[in-house]
Structures are given as structure tokens and as C-alpha cells.
Amino acid sequence: MATTQTKPAKRADAQRNIAAILDAGVHCLSQNPDASVGEIAQAAGVGRVTLYGHFPSRAALVDAVLARAIEEGNAVLEAVDLSGDPRKALTRLIESSWQLVNRSRSLLAAAQSTVPPARIRSLHAGPMERVEHLIERGQAEGVFRTDLPTTWLVSTLQFVMHGAAEEINAGRIDPDDAGGFISGTALAAFTPPGRRVPKT
Amino acid sequence: MATTQTKPAKRADAQRNIAAILDAGVHCLSQNPDASVGEIAQAAGVGRVTLYGHFPSRAALVDAVLARAIEEGNAVLEAVDLSGDPRKALTRLIESSWQLVNRSRSLLAAAQSTVPPARIRSLHAGPMERVEHLIERGQAEGVFRTDLPTTWLVSTLQFVMHGAAEEINAGRIDPDDAGGFISGTALAAFTPPGRRVPKT
DNA sequence: AGTAACTCGTACACCGGTGTTCGACAAGTT
């Protein structure tokens, strides 16, 4: 027994490489969801075998990459002020969120074909919860509709953000416009029937 | 000269098989976008070789399947009455559309990885145009917002429908609810800022 | 009935990706 020596402590060298692989992973998979292990290893400036030394399979790699990306995104989102008028707060949240979504769009596609859906959802739990609470507060204050389930409203916001990302990627809308389009659409969509849609 | 004999007229037998392959194609690809040629052939009750006799490559097959599915959907949509109050008309159109979208969702995913994007868009031109005209009419009559581009509104509708399909497929919402959710969301999203969101 | 069109199964070559093994070598830890 003595000191719980379960951790032989990875060598500094190895840690650097793991980080490089993760970086390369998010980079490659963000451009092509079907990027091969070889490509990623090469982009990381590392041998393919070395990569397998750290990640037992492609699936494990994708999982790790996704997890890190979401964790980072979650950290960014924590900085957003969600107090005050829920509509204003939502706008702020969207402004920060949609770019994250845009970047990791292709990565998510990669994950969907390798990582089990349950795992993906659990990874998304953090960010998800944040939006959900905000929307619930807005509903309680009467500025967001209650005739549709909260979860549907959350989903709707996701659809629109993901869709906007695709439109940008296809060159059909200007990235600078996206934020305004998304919040304009979401704010209107969340307005309770019978009430006026807020201006801009 | 004489009778334009460019068509040796396929044998009846062959036509039946082609139809069976197309049917099996839409069926298989709707469940798994990565369905192999072998699977499809088997589902059609046909040898793999026979399939290759009619479609030179997997890509050509997917293209044909998608084209037929869209053409059929388009025919269904033509029956929808788009006159009268644009909001009511939109509700009707959604009611007919979203189920089509739901069915061919996975098929579209299949196409996206094999058929060039330009081709996909041109296939979608028909249905797309229909929604677009309706929205434009609504904008002209002042019941739909004009502060966002028409194309964005069209896209938004698509996002929400596709998203709803995913939610159903994941078992998170009841198929019977979907139609109401989608039109409720879209109608609110299309309402001009400063005006009241229509009830139900 | 005769002929052309079509189908079928098996078998094959090919490709690209995955995951593993090996032995030589460098880099870090103590």
C-alpha cells in the first residue's frame, strides 16, 4: 500500500504529444469528419504508432477530442452574464455560443458516427443545462412561451445555430450576419402567442 | 431519321427490377446512410451484379434514389392549397412537408457524402421554390417579417423540420406533436418584430 | 420457336482504413 502509486506520472514528452494530437484532432476533424488516424497523427507531427500508444482506438481518440472541445467551450460560456432580462441574456448567450457550435460542427458529425449517442448527450449536458435554465427563467417571467415544452425550445435554438453554421460553410450567408439572424429568429420563436415580438 | 429509335425499350422484367432497387434503396438508405450496395441489392431481391447492370456506381444509385424521392415528395406538395392567409397556408404546407422530410432525412445524409452539393441543391429547387414563394407573399402582405432575408426564413423552416425529425428518431418527442411544434415555432419566428404572435 | 436481353452466383483484383508487431533509437528521469 503506502502512497497510492497508481500514477507512474506520464513523461513530459508524452504529455506534449498527447496535447499535440488532441489539437491536431480538433483541427482535422473540424474540416473532415472522416479524417483518418494517419492524417491526424501526421498533422500532430507524430507517428501513427505513437498515437495508438496513447489512444487504443480511433473511437477513443474522437471521444477525447470531442470531450476536450466541449469542455473548453463550456468554460467560455461560463463567463457569459445570464442575469437581467432573459431576452437580452439569451442574445448574449447566443452571441458566444454560435461560433463555438460553428467550429465544432464537423467534429460533432465525426463523433456521431463513432461515439454512442448516449455518450454524446452526456458530454453536452453542461452547456445544455445552461440554456435550459435561462429559458425556464424566461418562461417563469412570462417573456418566453410556455405552450411548447422547454426541451423543444432548447432544441430549436440548437437547430437554428447548427443550420446557420451550415449556411455559412456553404457561403450562403455572411458570418457577420449570423449572430443577428439567429437571435432575431430565436427571440421571435420564443415569444408567447398573443404577445408582441421584441424589436431587434 | 425514321422513328427516333434511341430507345431500345428496356424489357419489362428489367423495369420491374429497377423499380425494386429504387424502392429498396430508399428503404435501406433511410435507415442507414452508409448502407452498402450489397445490402440494397439483397433487400431488392436482386443480385449485386444485376444492380451494377443498371447503375454504374454507388453514387449513381444514390443520386437516382434521392431524385425519385424528391420527385415523389414534390408531387405530394403540389396538392397543397397555398392560397388564403399565408399563415394558414404555411401551416398546411408544413403539415404535409415535415413527414416527407422525416422520411428522407437519413437518405439525404447518404447523398451528402456521395453526391456533389450542387446536384443536391438543384434537386431541391422544386420544393424550395414553393416555400419561398409562399413566404414572399406573406412578406408582401405584411404578416411575415422582412427584417431577415427570405432565404434565411426558408432555411430556418428547414432546420426546424430536420431537427424535429431527429428528435422523433431519438424518441424525445411524440410524432403526433411534431406538426404542431414546428408550425407553432415557425409562425412565431416569421412574425414581424412589433407585431403579435398569432395564437395556436 | 428463336433470339436477344436480362439475371445470377462465384470469384477476383483493388483500395483504403484499422490495429498490431518488431527492432532500433532518442529522450526523459533518478
Added chain:
DNA sequence: AACTTGTCGAACACCGGTGTACGAGTTACT
């Protein structure tokens, strides 16, 4: 300096999918 831990490249077996070739057997047209 000694030793453990990683790294590297090449080579390999394996898998599943695509597309082709062949030859024998059926099915539809006229």
C-alpha cells in the same frame, strides 16, 4: 550514467466495401 519510458518507420494481417469478369441459366419480346 544507468535505466525506464516513449518514439519512429516499415511491414504485416485483417476487414469491408467497390467494381469487374465469366459462364450458365432464365425470361421476356416477335
